[in-house]
Amino acid sequence: MPASTTINKPILIFPAGVPRSLDYLARCQRDGQAVIGSSSLAYDVSKPAYPEWAVLPYVNDPGFPQALQELIAHRGVAGIYTPNPVVWSYLHDLLKDMDSPVKLVNASPVHDEMSGYRAATAHARKTQATPLPIATHAGGKAPLAELQLAALFRHGNIIPGMCDDEKISALYEIARHCTRGDVVEIGSAWGKSAFILARLARLYEIGKTLCIDPWQSEYVTQNDDGGLVDNCIHQYDYDEALRVFEINLLPYSANDINYLRLPSVDAEQHYRQRRPVHSPSFGTTTYAGKVALLHIDGNHAYAAALADVTAWAGHVVSGGWIIIDDYIWPYGDGPQRAGDEFLNGNKDRISCAFVMGTALFLQLQ
Template structure:
């Protein structure tokens, strides 16, 4: 929402004020300095203290609703209305044309808002299934997922915060269809979006268990990026909170096949090499094979860090396994690309397939 200074002084009515989307919109208004008034039909609404101004309105099917709304608009100088309730929205969309034609509903139909993410997921699934990647793989191709399963992957992933876009999800889906069995290991998991995608694909294609490696500590996040734009935003993140968000995102999908190590990459590799089981209070104990089918490297993007991640973990990747180097194309520096190109040059005899999709480099070993 981008409002002019004049519009900021004209209140937006949020009604019903206690719905989750109403409260989300309230926070956006507060950040933008927008004047808002909350309204409810409940005699006592627990959301009332969250609003700077408050009003009572009867239910929309009450005979006195329109008169009460008209009075509220006049007395408070309301300029627009936000409602995430589909019944209220549909009713106001009709009656405001005659009651107050100058007062718009500020949001589109809530039904459209609620369904847009699902519709987008179905569209991405259909597109991915219609245009499979022509991967020159050494592994037999597994059957395509049903459209609904793939749409579910897109939808659930895109509810989670993170930088894993739909193009990359499509690529991960495709290489999972050309994967041998083994562990799925991710270096750098943050909030868990790509970890969810990998874990879900690993289960659907019977690949193996997923292990996420991340220190979730600020001192390991310094990228030394060109211009310092990335490093300058480090202080905005709470890394203990990031781990909690990761756990909240992954726990509903875990069946003793997902876990994590809160360690720097090289230290985590030593533990992985020495023990087949990983324990965490949130996920319990997960047993791993000790050999990797899919290695996703998305940790610190400084050249030295990316090189160390590859050197530490690539030896565990089995024949036919995949190495994904994320942000191989990265506008803030060339660390992952330099490290990836060095690996390509040094290990070309081991590599059977290589391609870039989106910003990631995908490599399959012979």
């Protein structure tokens, strides 16, 4: 919101009933910003959601400019929000012609809608132009086309999570240099990195993706330095987090994605003893029983991180990868200590090792 607006002077939201308008209403209500909803419909179902309401003619009605001026004057409107491209363009010119102190509070909706796609295309081009020079014995598979890479970035970044574009680029490069087998992720949360891994596994025919996460509060205490991470645990609803994971991943599953709602060590016992995994949302998926790519991003307490590495690293086959996320972590050194212990104890098994962003990447000989 521009600095010229205050919580005491209302923002006019017009038209008020479209999804982006309702999202903006929720944001204003969180911030304590006064709002007026408005519509040109004789009856708008969104009206009860707004504390104040006004009716305006359609923007192509000759009486619209006068009606808007009167509404601004009588209700003390400080700014206008509209997610409709036609309305935004019209108001942008009208307010200028009126020499009104009231301005649109949002940029062009077309720009807003397209910005994520433009950014994804830019990341795809950058990734193609600056491939990660991986020193590995495994021959790299063909790079993805720009469109495939842009889709990977765009769909991945719609999902909330901490997997940034630098890490997505690194995951893409190691997928090109990965053998066949299962892709196993420890700690999936809302499913952002799980989507990236599953999509790459399908594109490069690596194997099926298995996500491991207890999605229960008693397993997420990190014992981080200062307790900043542990202090925010209460903000999460872990049943809801699993539902969000399912919503995010289900459209992309073709019987090649599933999950175990178990602590990592218990899930390893299941994986070692039986190949099929069943969940109500994804059905039954049968795994190979050998891991080509292991992504560890579970509990970051040292004991938990070490337990994840110890339990699962033995399943990773020659040419496979182990990724320890948050190897560089400002709240503690649990993942780094676990990663260093594995490095020091398995030097003869590791053919490639590097840190990219905050993650440690290891490829086994």
